[in-house]
Amino acid sequence: MTGVTIAFPRADFSRVLYAVFTDPRVHSLEQERIFRGPSWLYLGLEAELPNPGDYRVTMAGETPVVVVRAADGTFGAFVNRCAHRGTLLVRNQFGNAKDFTCVYHHWCYDHKGNLTGVPFLRGLKGKGGMPTDFRLADHGLERLKAESYAGVIFGTFDPTVEPLADYLDRPMCAYLRRLFRKPIEILGYSRQRIPANWKLYYENGQDAYHAGLLHQMSATFGLFRLTEKGGIAIDKHARHKVIHSIHGSDTHREAARAYNQVGYMDGTLRLNDPLVFDFRDEVGDRRATNLMRLWPNAIFQQLANALATRQVRPRRHDEFEIYWTYFGYADDDPDLRLRRMKQANIVGAAGYSSMEDGEACRLVQVGIKGSETAHSVIEMGGLGPIVA
Numbered sequence: 229m230t231g232v233t234i235a236f237p238r239a240d241f242s243r244v245l246y247a248v249f250t251d252p253r254v255h256s257l258e259q260e261r262i263f264r265g266p267s268w269l270y271l272g273l274e275a276e277l278p279n280p281g282d283y284r285v286t287m288a289g290e291t292p293v294v295v296v297r298a299a300d301g302t303f304g305a306f307v308n309r310c311a312h313r314g315t316l317l318v319r320n321q322f323g324n325a326k327d328f329t330c331v332y333h334h335w336c337y338d339h340k341g342n343l344t345g346v347p348f349l350r351g352l353k354g355k356g357g358m359p360t361d362f363r364l365a366d367h368g369l370e371r372l373k374a375e376s377y378a379g380v381i382f383g384t385f386d387p388t389v390e391p392l393a394d395y396l397d398r399p400m401c402a403y404l405r406r407l408f409r410k411p412i413e414i415l416g417y418s419r420q421r422i423p424a425n426w427k428l429y430y431e432n433g434q435d436a437y438h439a440g441l442l443h444q445m446s447a448t449f450g451l452f453r454l455t456e457k458g459g460i461a462i463d464k465h466a467r468h469k470v471i472h473s474i475h476g477s478d479t480h481r482e483a484a485r486a487y488n489q490v491g492y493m494d495g496t497l498r499l500n501d502p503l504v505f506d507f508r509d510e511v512g513d514r515r516a517t518n519l520m521r522l523w524p525n526a527i528f529q530q531l532a533n534a535l536a537t538r539q540v541r542p543r544r545h546d547e548f549e550i551y552w553t554y555f556g557y558a559d560d561d562p563d564l565r566l567r568r569m570k571q572a573n574i575v576g577a578a579g580y581s582s583m584e585d586g587e588a589c590r591l592v593q594v595g596i597k598g599s600e601t602a603h604s605v606i607e608m609g610g611l612g613p614i615v616a
Contacts, residue, residue, distance in 0.1 A: 248425075265385070295374065317330050455478040
């Protein structure tokens with residue numbers, strides 16, 4: 229596909245044209261150059277595939293993908309599309325299989341995506357069949373390069389992409405090791421479809437200061453407030469970011485003074501179930517909020533004691549899906565397990581915080597429709613040239 233020319237009003241990108249969120253041509257280029265380009269994409273967790281033959285279906289941008297643990301314990305990933313007629317090959321979300329057989333014409337593939345069988349390959353009674361030069365080895369599934377780090381499985385379509393650890397860089401590697409410091413147990417899944425451009429959700433996460441304003445419940449009950457101490461770390465190319473806040477690092481008086489024009493910080497509101505936001509410090513650093521965004525399709529979270537991954541799945545230029553995977557540690561005691569289950573409601577389609585993120589993205593998509601030549605104003609933090 230040829231390029232799309234969009235002229236930004238300023239070279240420092242403090243003005244972002246709304247066309248990048250509304251133009252289908254931009255969306256198509258993103259699939260080609262980002263999701264099929266030199267990016268490592270989050271595909272799943274090793275804990276979801278504990279045994280040889282275990283598989284799960286996932287997405288790499290708009291491309292359906294299967295991730296499988298092979299007999300030798302390694303992980304493979306291939307496009308979920310039969311090489312014969314393009315049929316969706318694997319229809320179940322999870323399972324265990326010795327091989328993968330297409331329901332349409334029964335072409336069969338192994339765990340590596342190699343074509344191993346074609347019915348009537350040489351026809352019947354000497355008639356029909358595939359040409360004599362047809363070779364099974366030439367018609368395997370399209371594969372991704374798959375690797376894992378700290379129990380997280382990534383894949384890429386680009387064989388020339390930098391090594392996974394270099395792509396993640398030191399701050400993100402450290403956070404993944406912290407989050408997956410011991411064996412985990414999958415608690416459940418949820419998914420939400422949002423009528424907005426996928427980049428709006430990603431940018432929502434890059435904009436840390438909205439969290440203490442949009443998410444009033446979190447601010448009111450101290451999960452995340454702009455008056456708390458915290459920090460931000462980015463990778464060497466500013467693709468990824470991890471943010472954290474320190475629980476109890478502000479006082480109610482400080483918060484009330486900073487939020488003095490906000491009615492919900494009046495100190496009178498109480499939770500019927502305080503456990504919903506109550507934080508138990510498992511590591512000893514009082515970090516009640518840890519959120520990491522990995523470009524281009526993943527968010528890893530610890531919100532109070534709720535642990536989850538979020539996979540961003542673009543569907544169209546004006547629609548995307550968020551797929552949550554909730555987990556805990558295999559050695560969780562009953563109190564921790566209860567906290568994780570209750571606090572899982574902080575996120576998700578109707579989550580105490582995530583519901584507002586989805587609605588904010590939708591409202592932007594509605595507001596910018598028909599205004600492709602207009603632009604947003606992004607000046608918080610200052611102006612100036614972009615320095616690599």
